[in-house]
Amino acid sequence: MSETTSKAGERILLENITKRYPGQSTPAVDDITIEFPAGEIIMLVGPSGCGKTTTMKMINRLIEPTSGRILIGDEDVTDADPDQLRRRIGYVIQGAGLFPHFTVGDNIALVPRMLKWDKQRVTDRVDELLDLVGLDPDEYRDRYPRELSGGQQQRVGVARALAADPPVLLMDEPFGAVDPITRQRLQDELLRLQEELRKTIVFVTHDFDEAVKLGDRIAILQTGSQVVQYDTPEQILANPADEFVEGFVGRGAALKQLTLTRVRDIELHEAAVAHVGDDPHEAIAGARAIDREHVIVLDRNERPLRWMSLRELGRPGALQNVRRDSELESVSLGSTLNDALDEMLTSSHGVVVVTGRRNTYQGVVRVETVMEAMQDIQSAAAEAATVDTAGDPQA
Amino acid sequence: MTAVSDFFTFVAERWSVLSFLAYQHLSLVVQTLILATVLAIVVGVVASRTRWGANAAQAFSAIGLTVPSYALLGLLVGIVSIGVLPSVIALVFFGFLPILRNVVVGLNGVDPALIESARGMGMSRFSTLVRLELPLAWPVIMTGVRVSAQMLMGIAAIAAYALGPGLGGYIFSGISRMGGANATNAIVAGTVGILILAVILDVALNLLTRFTTSKGISRV
Numbered sequence: 362m363s364e365t366t367s368k369a370g371e372r373i374l375l376e377n378i379t380k381r382y383p384g385q386s387t388p389a390v391d392d393i394t395i396e397f398p399a400g401e402i403i404m405l406v407g408p409s410g411c412g413k414t415t416t417m418k419m420i421n422r423l424i425e426p427t428s429g430r431i432l433i434g435d436e437d438v439t440d441a442d443p444d445q446l447r448r449r450i451g452y453v454i455q456g457a458g459l460f461p462h463f464t465v466g467d468n469i470a471l472v473p474r475m476l477k478w479d480k481q482r483v484t485d486r487v488d489e490l491l492d493l494v495g496l497d498p499d500e501y502r503d504r505y506p507r508e509l510s511g512g513q514q515q516r517v518g519v520a521r522a523l524a525a526d527p528p529v530l531l532m533d534e535p536f537g538a539v540d541p542i543t544r545q546r547l548q549d550e551l552l553r554l555q556e557e558l559r560k561t562i563v564f565v566t567h568d569f570d571e572a573v574k575l576g577d578r579i580a581i582l583q584t585g586s587q588v589v590q591y592d593t594p595e596q597i598l599a600n601p602a603d604e605f606v607e608g609f610v611g612r613g614a615a616l617k618q619l620t621l622t623r624v625r626d627i628e629l630h631e632a633a634v635a636h637v638g639d640d641p642h643e644a645i646a647g648a649r650a651i652d653r654e655h656v657i658v659l660d661r662n663e664r665p666l667r668w669m670s671l672r673e674l675g676r677p678g679a680l681q682n683v684r685r686d687s688e689l690e691s692v693s694l695g696s697t698l699n700d701a702l703d704e705m706l707t708s709s710h711g712v713v714v715v716t717g718r719r720n721t722y723q724g725v726v727r728v729e730t731v732m733e734a735m736q737d738i739q740s741a742a743a744e745a746a747t748v749d750t751a752g753d754p755q756a
Numbered sequence: 757m758t759a760v761s762d763f764f765t766f767v768a769e770r771w772s773v774l775s776f777l778a779y780q781h782l783s784l785v786v787q788t789l790i791l792a793t794v795l796a797i798v799v800g801v802v803a804s805r806t807r808w809g810a811n812a813a814q815a816f817s818a819i820g821l822t823v824p825s826y827a828l829l830g831l832l833v834g835i836v837s838i839g840v841l842p843s844v845i846a847l848v849f850f851g852f853l854p855i856l857r858n859v860v861v862g863l864n865g866v867d868p869a870l871i872e873s874a875r876g877m878g879m880s881r882f883s884t885l886v887r888l889e890l891p892l893a894w895p896v897i898m899t900g901v902r903v904s905a906q907m908l909m910g911i912a913a914i915a916a917y918a919l920g921p922g923l924g925g926y927i928f929s930g931i932s933r934m935g936g937a938n939a940t941n942a943i944v945a946g947t948v949g950i951l952i953l954a955v956i957l958d959v960a961l962n963l964l965t966r967f968t969t970s971k972g973i974s975r976v
Contacts, residue, residue: 423876447878458873462891462970472877505972521877531876 800859
């Protein structure tokens, strides 16, 4: 597992960008000026037809702006050769857009091959990326996209976009076509990747909850790509700029704070841990010592494999050849408490495993912890509400 | 019984001539088919760039196929005189039509999101066509090629009217000597020969399609 240094993100600056389609009286994007800081995830949110996708596609010039300037880093790319430019910008679309007649490996190798990397470097890079997005290279390299689930295809889509290590990643509703549980996992993985990669990611979505969860910043757009509010999720939830934003944030903004609290912000619990190849008796003794009925088994890379009951551990050779439980409920440090709660509801253990970088085990979250956090948030919100009313003589 | 054994004696006696004619017939069909495929892909690619072009190509294909092959040959003989040339022109024309239709249908069937994703990764317009669109349209195009191949087998027989090469000459001479010695045998030998050639070519094209279509999109 090679951990090569990757290129960090570069800032993107859109300056007075306008897009006017012939035969339409109002411009699709009307004189937008916005800066996306390097290394952040910026979410473009807004109702359909507000111009958010158009705005994003002007960054890689799939749509040519009518007027204005685009800068990536300090370079003006408004008139750069589009094909050359796009090879330096990762692009992920809904449903991944993998080439069905290419294997997974060939899909990922597309841009590196266009950039004329030598063979060995391409092969190494493909394996590294598959590993990075949590797919075993030996198992998946030679498969065709149709042999993969929607979530796996989307992972390959992200790997392909990252192949040539671009500083900038554009994502156009990438997780819109997968089921809610897969979507949540993909979101967690993106956050985990971003901790390592620090790319500048421009992410288009119409799902405000997704924006709150993923965004370092959220730009809320209205028709004509007018920026109504551009701020951190916390600020937008606490101080929506106007009624339009309030409508978008929706009711229960206080409860939405639950999606703002990350698993890393709360105290994790220790579970009884055993490694593949350990002595099962020691593992049982260790679990009894801290009063646990189940043990989480990790592989050599500290990745969680499955839960085992003390009874299962008692069987001879219980810790040899432990199979990975593909249904194992887990969340990442970047997951929200909301996600953790979701996972727990499907788990039979009342706890959910927390993983960090490259899926390594960090600890567990218990239902009680989430409940406490919820109460804290609610009482904090209630307090804030009383202060508001008290401070307003007309109320 | 006598008629059948009589037929086999007829074939055995003329085996060298018949096999040479069969070779000529197949060779004419395969060569015109290749020419028609190349032309159809070029025209189809250009036509499918615009909605108008795609519709025009489809209409041209549908109308062109209603032209009777015999009539077209008659016209061509008047223009370029008797020989192999009018046969080749007629075969390329008729072979071209079903392939053109399938090229347009195949290219239109490529998911626009895939094309956008290719462009978004920095693939040029040409590279997108050659590496994405044509490979995905390929099974559909090959279906058109197989339809054309079957049709050309029959039309090549009629082309013997213009003194083109092949088994058609045998059928025509049989018809003109109807009632005479071995007339029926000549017609049957020519027809059966063409049927056998048609089956061989279809099997070969089927195999070719399988070997040239990615496992990621072939029907298994």
